[in-house]
Amino acid sequence: MAHRYQAQIYVTLRPSVLDPAGTAVESGLKHMGYDNVAGVRIGKYVELTLEAEDEAAAKTQVDRVCDELLANPVIENYRFELK
Amino acid sequence: MKFGVVVFPGSNCDRDMAWVTQGLLGQTTRMVWHEESDISDIDVMVVPGGFSYGDYLRCGAIARFSPVMKATIDHANRGKPVLGVCNGFQVLTEVGLLPGALMRNRDLHFICDRASLKVENNSSIWTREYQSGQVITVPIAHGEGCYYAEPDVIQQLEDQGQVLFRYCNPQGDANQGSNPNGSLNNIAGIRNQQGNVPRHDAPPRARRRRSHWGHRWFGGV
DSSP states (O other): OOEEEEEEEEEEEOTTSOOHHHHHHHHHHHHTTOTTOOOOOOOEEEEEEEEESSHHHHHHHHHHHIIIIIOOTTTEEEEEEEO | OEEEEEEOTTBOSHHHHHIIIIIISOOEEEEEETTOOOOTTOSEEEEOSBOGGGGOSSTTTTGGGSHHHHHHHHHHHTTOOEEEOTHHHHHHHHTTSSSSEEEOOTTOOOEEEEEEEEEOOOOSTTTTTSOTTOEEEEEEEESSOEEEOOHHHHHHHHHTTOEEEEEEOTTSOOSGGGOSSOOGGGEEEEOOTTTTSSSOOOOOOOOSOGGGOTTOOOOOO
16 A cells, blocks of 8 residues: 655755856855855755655656656765655 | 758857858758657758757756757767757767866856967868958857866877867967866867767857858857
8 A cells, every 4th residue: 555755855065066157145144244154055955745665766756756867976976855 | 051950949140050051152942840759751851059958957968869960969979960069069969979078157247259260281171261360350249168178088189189279369379368168278179089070070159150151151159
């Protein structure tokens, strides 16, 4: 019997890729007085639901969806949680 | 020679492109809707600029799965020419016909300006009417034109003469000061690996240069 899962997916820029938007936000935070803030990186959050036989099957499918569309492996990494 | 110009929902430079291929080059041109899969009548496929499918998720990411792009990949794999300009370049990297990716401009601004480009390699069908080292001026208009690839990929592009155009100053010097968007190695146009003779070279992004194209084919951001 199929179960319904929710995937919470985080797509982030690979560490080697510069993030000018993150740098701009970091600069803004410093201007606001948050001098102790560093390393701002901006990513994407995607959530979706899917039906699958079990958690392993759901993970396999979410991996495929991320590899094929949600993340570009040239510049991005992803991770996700299933609920 | 027959050109096909892809039209996605959100393309906005498709008519500019047809104006060049039909109006300036005098070649038969067919607008190819994104749901079409038979492009066997086409010799040169052109993926124009714009915002395909709204550029949701990433530029060019969703366009990748359209029927016309599957046909275009097949077209390229048979050795026929494919040109990607602007958003078209982004689409060609997303589908894997060209290496690397296009990211937000270094300074985050949308740039609409004129840029000097140095012709790095004139042995491709897209650049053969230029002199190697020649400096040309093209209009640029993009928000995500920062070319990125892993260091080994960049090295391969350089070693194999796949870099067609590089951002430079009017004197031809390529440096950070003449790099409008942060592209690695000032890269403004590339071709694929098989591009030593007329092949599916696919450089990037020339737009709004329609009155100056003449018989010259090229891509420049």
